[in-house]
Amino acid sequence: MSVLTTLARMWLTRSTKPFTFRSEYDPILPYPECEGLGLYVHIPFCRSLCAFCPYCKTLYSPEKCGRYIDALLKEIELVGGSFPGRKKCTSLYFGGGTPALAADRIGEIISALEKHFEITEGVGLELHPDNVTPEVLRALKAAGVTKISIGVQSFLPQFQKTLGRKPVDAETMKSALREVNFETVSMDFIFALPGQTYEDLKSDIDTAFAIGANHVAIYPFIDFTFTPGKVKPLGKREKLHLLDSITRYCLEEKGLSRNSIWTFTSETGAKYSSMTRDNFLGFGCSATTLLKKQFKINTFSVEEYIKRVYSGKLPTSLTIRFTKRQRMIYYLFWTLYSTRLDPRDFEAFFGVPLRKMYGFEFALARLLGFLKSENGVYRMTLKGAFYYHHFENDYTLAYIDKMWGIMRHQPFPASIIL
Numbered sequence: 208m209s210v211l212t213t214l215a216r217m218w219l220t221r222s223t224k225p226f227t228f229r230s231e232y233d234p235i236l237p238y239p240e241c242e243g244l245g246l247y248v249h250i251p252f253c254r255s256l257c258a259f260c261p262y263c264k265t266l267y268s269p270e271k272c273g274r275y276i277d278a279l280l281k282e283i284e285l286v287g288g289s290f291p292g293r294k295k296c297t298s299l300y301f302g303g304g305t306p307a308l309a310a311d312r313i314g315e316i317i318s319a320l321e322k323h324f325e326i327t328e329g330v331g332l333e334l335h336p337d338n339v340t341p342e343v344l345r346a347l348k349a350a351g352v353t354k355i356s357i358g359v360q361s362f363l364p365q366f367q368k369t370l371g372r373k374p375v376d377a378e379t380m381k382s383a384l385r386e387v388n389f390e391t392v393s394m395d396f397i398f399a400l401p402g403q404t405y406e407d408l409k410s411d412i413d414t415a416f417a418i419g420a421n422h423v424a425i426y427p428f429i430d431f432t433f434t435p436g437k438v439k440p441l442g443k444r445e446k447l448h449l450l451d452s453i454t455r456y457c458l459e460e461k462g463l464s465r466n467s468i469w470t471f472t473s474e475t476g477a478k479y480s481s482m483t484r485d486n487f488l489g490f491g492c493s494a495t496t497l498l499k500k501q502f503k504i505n506t507f508s509v510e511e512y513i514k515r516v517y518s519g520k521l522p523t524s525l526t527i528r529f530t531k532r533q534r535m536i537y538y539l540f541w542t543l544y545s546t547r548l549d550p551r552d553f554e555a556f557f558g559v560p561l562r563k564m565y566g567f568e569f570a571l572a573r574l575l576g577f578l579k580s581e582n583g584v585y586r587m588t589l590k591g592a593f594y595y596h597h598f599e600n601d602y603t604l605a606y607i608d609k610m611w612g613i614m615r616h617q618p619f620p621a622s623i624i625l
């Protein structure tokens with residue numbers, strides 16, 4: 208783990224205590240006390256497995272996917288059935304893997320969740336470009352999906368080749384998207400691939416908006432240590448330069464708005480983000496749950512997940528019980544991801560003013576030009592977003608890479624210390 212990440216953690220948590228995840232088990236998740244609760248469902252199946260991808264995924268088979276979804280419905284019942292009534296939730300996101308492969312059962316999952324939760328801000332779901340057909344889109348819309356996110360990566364065949372994927376047919380996608388409308392049509396792109404230029408990225412973004420997207424996510428390529436891929440991203444300097452120029456293009460030339468570090472939108476109502484929630488409940492293997500004082504992560508193994516749920520227990524693999532400062536930096540990290548932070552929300556959540564806990568750090572961030580304050584709300588500047596990107600990259604490699612690297616081999620590790 209980098210020295211800088213460790214020092215930043217110690218400084219911000221005012222403690223040398225690391226993040227310790229243990230195999231502790233709680234049969235009940237105290238979510239009714241949480242406001243702004245989001246829901247997440249993980250569907251880990253893909254038609255083929257990409258060598259660069261770190262997510263919890265496995266090859267699709269109708270039999271395995273069917274058994275998994277039966278177990279998922281049980282997990283929803285175990286969690287939702289532990290409290291009476293219907294808890295108000297913000298959004299529901301289906302991620303993966305490729306959840307669109309289970310398009311015929313998404314309606315069933317949404318109904319199971321709606322028995323216990325009232326979803327107020329719509330339902331999002333991820334698709335592989337191959338799934339963008341009128342039939343699949345119609346099935347998803349009929350099931351209640353309102354936002355879709357398509358993993359394009361690049362419209363340029365040479366970069367699909369670098370990533371070991373086949374070319375994307377933009378025209379087929381365009382006609383399917385014209386037939387079936389969604390409130391948000393987001394497309395994922397990966398940048399900082401070897402040889403990729405500003406012009407390449409610009410043409411990808413232009414094509415996305417021309418064929419029906421109203422939102423794009425532009426992710427920096429991350430070379431996870433445990434993935435088998437051999438592709439190396441551009442150097443840090445080139446990567447940041449590309450990020451800076453493409454951000455300026457999106458904001459200044461295309462007139463898009465930024466609604467998170469990586470996402471840009473052409474319509475104010477278009478949103479696609481499962482991470483920027485104060486609290487969330489996660490269902491399915493590898494899904495995480497964030498509550499007032501703890502964070503949990505489910506087992507990564509599909510078979511162990513199914514076994515656990517059928518034994519009447521939750522599939523939790525690890526739990527961390529946060530200290531107050533640990534929870535605060537988790538909150539600040541993900542809220543700042545949206546590039547906006549209202550100190551009143553922080554105070555409502557923690558019962559203590561932000562200036563009392565992190566007054567010095569926020570004053571310093573303003574002095575350095577990373578944040579500015581508008582009517583009492585902090586907004587991240589272009590410079591701030593640039594450095595946040597640095598920090599996020601280090602955080603991903605220090606924490607997520609290590610944790611996922613272990614969890615993909617051990618369904619229930621005794622502990623992980625980060």
Ligand SMILES: C[S@@+](CC[C@H](N)C(=O)[O-])C[C@H]1O[C@@H](n2cnc3c(N)ncnc32)[C@H](O)[C@@H]1O
Binds near residue numbers: 397426427429430
């Ligand atoms: C679950 S996939 C999207 C849906 C579908 N499975 C697909 O690939 O089209 C989520 C997104 O994560 C991003 N991603 C995956 N591996 C990445 C990596 N190593 N670095 C950066 N982004 C990555 C890709 O943009 C991908 O579209």
Ligand code: SF4
Binds near residue numbers: 254257260305335
């Ligand atoms: S990038 Fe998408 S299709 Fe490829 S392995 Fe990851 S989740 Fe599956």
